[in-house]
Amino acid sequence: MTDPVMPHMEVGLAPETSLASRLLASRSFATGAIITAVIVAMALVSFGWTPYDVTKIVIADRLKSPSLSHWFGTDHFGRDIFSMIMVGARNSIAVALVAVGIGLAAGVPLGAWAAARRGLVDDALMRFNDLVFAFPSILSAVMITAIFGPGAVNAIIAIGIFNIPVFARVTRGAALSLWPREYVLAARVSGKGAARITVEHILPNIANLLIVQATIQFSLGILAEAGLSYLGLGAQPPMPSWGRMLFEAQTMMAIGPHMAIFPGLAIIVTVLGLNLMGDGLRDALDPRLRGKG
C-alpha cells in the first residue's frame, strides 16, 4: 500500500552549513517534528499508562461525548477513546516502523548491490521491482493478510514487502549517480573493493536520501495500516487500532460523531506531521530542492 507517488530526490551535495541549524530554521520540519514527537510520546506513554484500560468494556459508559473525564469521549463499548488513540498510536507506529525497517533492511542492500554490480544483478533487480510494482499494493496487502490471516504481524509483512522495491530503487538510483563520482574513482584507484566502497562512500552519502524516503514511507505505512485495519485485516481486538476505530465509528456517525472524528484526526495529524518532517528534512538536506516539494 505504499502509494508510490511521492517524488524521489536526487543525492544532494555536501551540506555547507550545519544540518541542525538548517533543520531548526525550517518551519515545516519544526512543526512536523513536534507533532511526531507528541504522537510518539503518546505511544510510548501508553505502554505504562493510559487514562483508562482500553480493553475494559463498560457498557454503562458508552457513547459519552468528550468531557473532562473522557477527553475524546467514549466508544460504543464505553472505552475511553483518548486511551484507545494512545494505544492505537503505538500500533500504527510499530507496524509502520517495522514495515519501513523491512524495506530498508532488504531494499538498501539490494539496491546498493545492483548499482555496484550492474549487469545481470541490476537487470534482475529491475525486473523484481517491475514485478512488485505491477501488483497494486493495496490488493496484495489484502491478499497477504487475508490468506495468512489478519493481524498486525501479517499487516507488517504486507506493507513491508512493498517498501523493499521502493528503497531498492531509491538506493540504486542514488548509488548509480555516485559511482562515477571522482571520489569513488579515487577509492577504486586506492584499491578498494565494491563492498567497501559501498559501505564507506556510497551509503553514507545517500543516507540523507534514505532518511527522507523512510519518513515518507513511514507516513504511507501509517495510512496503509489504517486502510488494512479498516478492512479488519490489521491488529485484532482488543488491541485498538485507528483504522478499526474508524470502521466501528461509521454507523455511529449520527449518535457518536466523536468516534469517527478523533481517530480520523489522529491519522491525519500523524501523517501530516511525518510528511512535514520529511519535507523539512529534504529541504535541509538538499537545499537545491528547497520549496519544490
Added chain:
Amino acid sequence: AFAAKDNIVLGVALEPPNLDPTSNAAAAIDEVVYANVFEGLTRIGPNGEVLPALAESWDISEDGKVYTFHLHEGVKFHDGTDFNSEDVVFSLDRARGEDSTNAQKGLFKAIESVEAVDPSTVKVTLSSPQGGFLFNMGWGDAVMVAPESAATNNENPVGTGPFKFSKWNKGSSIEIVRNDDYWGDKVALAKAEFRIIPDAAAATSALLAGDVDGFSNFPAPEAVPQFEADPNFALVIGSTEGETILAMNNKKPPFDNLKVRQAISHAIDRQAIIDGAMFGFGTPIGTHFAPHHPAYRADLIDMYPHDVAKAKELLVEAGYADGFKATLKLPPPTYARRGGEIIASQLREVGIDLEIIPLEWKQWLEGPFKAKDFDLTIVSHTEPMDIGIYANPDYYFQYGTDEAKAIMAKLDATTDTEARYKLLGDMQELITKDAVNAYLFELAKIGVWNAKVEGLWTNSPIQANDLTGVKWKD
C-alpha cells in the same frame, strides 16, 4: 393525483450464492425468492403459522401418515408450463432423492412415497407420523420446481409465485417483477429490487439517502435511534428464531468440564452484551429456545445469573484458579464481532484470556462448524425449533448425551401438544443445567422502512421477504 408508487427497493445484507432455494442452505436465497418467486405446497405466515399455498387444502389420514394435497388449478410456472401433481412428485422426489443436493434433506426424511393421484391431487405417505410435516413443507427448501427448469434455477429461477425473476446484477442487486399471469391475487408492486448492501454503514447511509426504501433486517442496531426519531421511517422491532449463543467445544478441554462451562455462563452479563453489541435490541435467553414460543422456559435464565465471584469460585473448583487461555472464533455478523469483544472483556474479569480470531463465514463453516476446530465461538442459530441439535453428538459443539437423545426421541413420537411442550421444557432444562453453551439472547428483527410502506413482516419466523402483501400508502 399521482399514482401510488408501485416499486420498492429493499436492502439485503448478503448476496445469495444462487437463486435456487432447493440447492443451498443460504438464507439469502430465501430472502429474495421465498413466497415471491417460488411457492411450496404450504407456506409459513408472518407469525409462523402454516398457510395453504399451492395446495389449496389437504386431508390427513387418521394415523397421521398420509397427507392428500389438493392443488390449485390453472397454476402456471413463469416459463408458461403448467403446474400439476407431476411437478409436485418431481419436486419432492428430487429433494429427497439419493443424489439430492438439498441442504435440508431432513425435512423430507419422513416421506415414504409421493404419488400423483390426478393432475390436481397428490398423496404423500410418511413412514411415521410427523407433527411438523406441514410446517416443513412450507420451508423454502421444499418449494415446487418444474422439471424443465429445475436445472437452471440457479441463475434463472422459474417458480409459480406472484413475482418473476427479472435480472441479477451480480454483486449489486436482484430485480423481480410482477407476474401478471399469477394464479392468485395480483400483488400491488410491479417491481421489486433487492439491493445488496453488506456493509452496515453503507446500509445506514443508503437508507438515510433514500437509495433504498427499507431493510426488513437492518444490520446496524446502533443507527436505529436516528430512524426512530424520524417520522419518515417506520421502525418495527420483531422477533426472530435466532438464538445467539456462545458455543463451547464440549469435547475439548477445558470446556469438557461442566464447572468451566458453568463458570463461563456465570461470567457473562447478557444485558451488557445486548446493550453493547445490539444497542438494546434482543431478548436475553437462558436456554436454546425462542422466548416467544409457548414452550419457552423463562425460569431457566435465573440458573446462571451474572456473578463474577461465583464464576471464579467454579473455576477454582475446576482447577483453573489462575484462569486459562483460549480462542474465540467469530463469524462476520455484528452480533458476533461486537459480542465477542464484550465477552472477551467479561471473561477476562474471571481470568479467562481469549484471543479473538475473526473468520469469514466460509472459514467458520469449515473450521468451527465442520471440523469442530474451536474453543469458543458466537453464532446465532436462526433455524426455527432447532433444539434437536443437542441430541446430535456430532454437531459442532458436540453435546448429544444419551439423556438428550432420549428426550428428543420421545418428542418425535409424541403428538399431544401439552406433552410435547413438557418434553421441550425438559430438554431446555437439561441443556441449561449442563451449560452446554452460554445462552445470550434472541436476535431481534429490526425492520426499518419508509413509513409509507406497509405489508412487510414484523417477525421473522423464517428468513424471507414476503412481498405479496406489500404496498405503498398514498
Added chain:
Amino acid sequence: MSWFIARRLLSLAVTLLLATVVIFAVLEIVPGDPARLMLGINATDDAVATLREQLGLNQPVLMRYLSWIAGMFQGDLGHSFTYGSPVAELIGERIVVSLPLALMALAISTAIAIPVGIYAASRRGSATDTAIMAVTQFGIAVPNFWFALLLVYFFAIFLRWVPAGGFAGWDEGIASGFRSLLLPAVALALPQAAILSRVARSAIIEVLGEDFIRTARAKGLTRRAALWRHALRNALIPVVTIMGLQFAFLLAGTIIIENVFYLPGLGRLVYQAITQHDLPVVQGTVLFLVGFVVVTNFLVDITYAWIDPRLRRRGR
C-alpha cells in the same frame, strides 16, 4: 519509435509472465482444498474427490499452471466457486463499474491538480502558494475511506444530491451511472489530486529553473509565455509518471472505496473472493489488475516517447 515500442512490449510480456507465476504460486500455498471449497461443507468425500479429478487438481503443479495459462489464452479463467459463473464473465460485469470509476477519479484528480500545480508554481513563494501547499499536505494525509464517509454524510444524506452508494447499472442511463460514481470518484480523487498537484508544482518549478527557460525569456517571452510554451511540456514527464502510477493505484483503491459505497466493481469482487477463498476469481482478477497496471505503465512509457523526442529514436 517502433523499436522502442517493441522493447517495451517485450518487457511488458516478461513482467506479466512473472506475475502469472507469482499469482499461481501464492495461491498454491493457500490452505484449504479448492474442491471442498467449491462444493461446500456438506459435500461427501467422494464428490470432492470426483471434483478434484475434474478440476485436474491431482495433476502436478506445472501441468496445472500450464493449463491455467492455456485456458487464459482462450479467455477461460475458470469458474467462480461462489457464483459458479465463469470468472471472465464476472470480471467483464465488474470492470464496467471499476474502470469508469478509476477513469473518472483520474480525470477529476488531473483536472484539479494540474491547474492548481501550475498556479502554485507560477506564484511560488506567495501566500497563495503556501496556502495551497498546506491544503495539499492535508489532502495527502486524509485516509480516503474516512473522507468518503464525510462525503456521503454531506452530499448523499444531508443534501441528497447523489446516492449514498450502489450502482444501478449502465442500462439505467449514462447520467444515473455517473451520478452513482461521482462521490466514490471524488473520494478517490482528492487525496490523489493533492499528491499530483504537488508533483506538478515541483516539476514546473524545476523546469522553470532550467537554462532553456532563461533562453526563452531572453528571446522576449514573458514569464507566463515561457511557462506555457516551454515549461509545461517539459514538466509533463514526472506528472505523467505519477498519473500512470495513480491510475493503477486508483484501480486498486477501489477495494476500499467500493466497499464504502457498496459498488459492484472489481475491487469488491476481488476483496470478496479473497475473503471467501474463491481462488479462480482471485487468480483471474488479480492477474487482470496486474495486467492493467503493466499496460498502463506501457502506455506511460509510450507517452514519454511522445512527449520527449529524445526517447523516440533509440530507447533510453
Added chain:
Amino acid sequence: MALLEVDGLNLSIRGRHILKDVGFAIERGKVTGVVGESGSGKSLTALSIMQLLPHRSDLSGSIRFDGFDIAAASEREMCALRGDDIGMVFQEPMTALNPLKTVGEQVMEGIRLHTGATRKEARERAEAILEHVGLPPSQYALTRFPHELSGGQRQRVVIAMACALRPKLLIADEPTTALDVVVQARILDLLNMLVDENDMALMLISHDLGVVSDMADDIVIMRGGEIVEAGPAIPVLKNRTHPYTRQLAEASTHVPARDPDWRPADGEGKAVVSVSNLVCEYPGRRTGMFTREPPFRAVDDVSFDIGAGEIAGLVGESGCGKSTLGRSLLGLMQPSSGRIEFDGRDVTHPDSETRSEMVEFVQAVFQDPFASFNPRHKAGRLVAEPLFLRRELSAATKRDMALEALENVGMHASDLDKYAHEFSGGQRQRLAIARAVVNQPRLIIADEPVSALDVSIRAQVVDLIVELRERLDLAWLFISHDLSVVRSLCDTVMVMRSGRIVERGSAQQIHDNPREEYTRQLVAAAPDLEAVIARLGDEG
C-alpha cells in the same frame, strides 16, 4: 553617447551584496570583453542588463540602453526589448535549448513574437539566419530536435536565436567555455562576423583573457563584484597598470619554473609505463533483449611510453578518448586488447596482488576538485585513502604519511581535520594531489586537473606539478584539452583524435611545428594571449 551605459549598479540577492557600484559603457558596433575569475559577478551583470535576475534580487543604479532606462522599465517594456534589441547567448549549449521543441520552432518563436510575422515568413527568416550561422537548412532541417545536433551546432542555434532580429546589443556569457578549442574558434569567428555585418555591439563575457583579448575593442575586468579596470583593450592589456590586471595576464601566460639541472633518478629514457597496441571498447548500446550495437572503440591501437620523471601531455578534442585511456592505465577499466606495462611488468589484466601493487605505482588526480572527495570525511582520512591496502602500517604512521603528503603540496598539519568543503577550489586540488602522492607512486595520471580552476590558481597547481616531479621523482600523464597549459607544462605532448594518437613530440615542436593537419588546427584555434598582445602591439 554609448549604446549601453551602466552606472552605480548595486545588486544584492537575499541580502548578500554581490555587485558593488558597477559602471561601464558599451559602444555601438564594438566588442566589449568582460573578464574576471569565477564568481566575480560577470553573469549577474549581464542578467541585470537583461532584467532576468534570480528571485529576491535587489538592484539599484542606472542602466541606460540607447537612451532608455532599463532599470526603471516595466516587465512589458523589457519583454519588448529582450530578443529584439538585446540578444543573449548563454554558456551551456547543451541545456540552453528546449529539448522538446524543434530547432526551427525555437528560432521562429522570437521572430514571430517581435515582428508578428506569419509562420511562413518566420520560417523563411529562421532559415536565412540559420544558414547564416552555418547551419544550412538543406543539411540541418528545421525540424531537428536539439539532441540531434552537436554542442557547437547547438551554440550556433542559440546564437541564431539571439541574432535573428539583428539586435543592437548581443550579450554572450561565456559562449564557448563548454566547447572545444576548435569549435570555440569557429564560434568566435561567427560572432565576429555577425558583429561586423550588423554593426552590433557585443558584450563578450569570459574568464579567459586569451579569448577576450583576441576579440575585444574594449575590456572590463571584474573582481569580487567590482570593476577593477575598464578601457580600450590594447592599453589595458599592454600596460597592465592595475596590479590585478597584471596578475591575471601573468597567470594566463604562466610558465612554471624548472630546474634545468634536474634529472630523473632512474636516468632519462627509462620507460615507467609502456603501452602497446592498446584498444579500449565500450559495449554497444542495447538494441533488444539479446542484441547490441557493435562495441564503441574509444581507444584505438595506441602505443606510447612515458619515461621516468617525464611530464607527458595528452590533448585532443572532447570525446576523443583521453579519459578512457587514463582510466585503463589506472585499472578502472579493462582494455579489450593490447598491453600495459609498468616498469616492465605486465599489468594489462592484473590479478589482485598486482592490483594492490599498482596502487603504489600509479595514482590519479581528477578534474573536479569539488567531486573528488567524500564530503563526509576529513582531509587526513581522505589523503590517507590510498594507504588502505597497506595493512602493515599503523594508524599513526598513516597519519604521518598523510601529513607529509600535505606538506609536500604546501598544506599544513592544521588542515588534517578539515572537511573537503572547508577548502577552496585550489586547496582541494592540492588535497587531491596530496592524496595521489601519499603512496609515493611513480606515475600520476591527471585528467584535466586544472580545467575547473581559475587562471591564478591554475598557475599555482601547474607549479606544484613541476615541483613535485622534481622533488618526488614522479612521472605525469597530464590530460587536457587546453593546449596552452600543456605547452607550458609538459615535456612531451601526444595529440589524440578519435581514439588514436596522431602525433607525438616535444611540447615546443608540437606548438611551433606541428606535423599533422589536425594538430595545426588545434594550435591555431587555441587562444594565445602572448601572441595576441604581441600582434596588437605591432598594430597599435
